[in-house]
């Protein structure tokens with residue numbers, strides 16, 4: 342694995358950095374970060390600025406709104422967005438998860454229908470997998486697509502979906518066929534979120550991110566809305582979750598959080614002579630290790646060889662590291678860390694307080710740490726039954 346950027350990639354990184362440092366972008370980000378969760382803007386102007394240059398979905402082919410570059414350029418963009426504090430969840434979900442899954446598995450008609458608007462920063466996607474009784478164990482899901490003429494009617498209730506209030510489309514897993522084999526008979530549909538029969542309601546939590554419950558009441562779907570094969574959604578979910586688990590987003594978050602802690606301890610001199618010095622050095626090494634794992638997982642994807650176990654390792658390591666730093670922030674930096682970014686006394690872009698509230702979710706989303714460890718132990722090390 343070569344972690345050196347080519348001169349072209351390095352110049353792309355600098356160009357993205359320059360755009361994200363422009364005053365108008367900084368102002369928009371500061372404005373967006375001060376807004377309460379129920380007023381967040383969703384698709385930002387900076388997404389459109391990136392899209393004008395073809396950068397938002399740079400790894401997609403030109404006919405779908407990208408520049409046909411590699412996943413490395415895409416990862417550079419994602420990292421830079423996080424490093425510069427751009428609210429990135431709408432982008433990650435729309436481009437790096439939903440869009441990329443359609444790019445990899447969709448038909449040409451599905452790509453033409455959905456991808457250009459996402460790449461232009463004008464359309465958003467979300468994921469509808471989790472249900473009130475089902476999270477890790479998707480084989481037991483109860484959302485049903487019931488046969489209706491040449492298609493289906495979709496009925497069910499999904500929870501903990503992020504950004505569905507802005508989304509034009511969702512990737513939604515539903516049971517199409519009853520089967521003794523739990524993982525057979527599931528189909529992944531591309532659901533138009535503006536269709537009649539879709540209701541989105543907020544589920545508030547201690548995080549700044551608004552979760553949603555999405556109620557699906559008889560939405561009409563046809564073969565054109567199936568991603569991959571009917572009844573073979575397990576394969577699609579495998580791909581989708583692999584994409585979510587490369588860890589690029591989380592290693593960049595861990596780096597940004599650690600840098601914030603280091604800046605604060607340098608400003609206050611609070612670490613000198615304390616036991617935290619060594620801990621910070623250790624965390625720095627963990628963040629670097631997470632970066633290596635994430636880029637390795639990404640490299641596999643680039644070679645067309647998405648590796649479940651490597652993705653599981655990257656996801657586990659990067660999220661556990663980011664969580665540890667989030668939880669240590671207040672311990673190391675003291676009460677200042679608990680100032681909200683919306684507090685007048687907080688430094689611009691202050692992020693440790695919201696990171697502290699987000700910490701528990703890091704190791705749950707896209708597969709919990711226990712499930713990742715189980716995957717590594719069984720498929721990677723052959724340790725379990």
Ligand SMILES: Cc1cc2nc3c(=O)[nH]c(=O)nc-3n(C[C@H](O)[C@H](O)[C@H](O)COP(=O)(O)OP(=O)(O)OC[C@H]3O[C@@H](n4cnc5c(N)ncnc54)[C@H](O)[C@@H]3O)c2cc1C
Nearest residue numbers: 468469470471475476477501502503702705706707709711
């Ligand atoms: C920030 C965030 C964003 C999210 N975004 C979305 C989204 O956009 N769309 C969506 O559909 N869902 C989303 N989710 C939901 C997420 O996918 C689920 O929370 C996750 O799959 C875990 O499911 P659960 O919460 O039902 O927990 P459960 O699966 O019920 O797990 C409960 C506990 O049991 C443990 N456990 C479960 N199975 C095993 C096992 N086999 N071995 C060992 N331990 C096990 C888990 O590790 C966990 O500690 C999001 C969650 C978070 C926190």
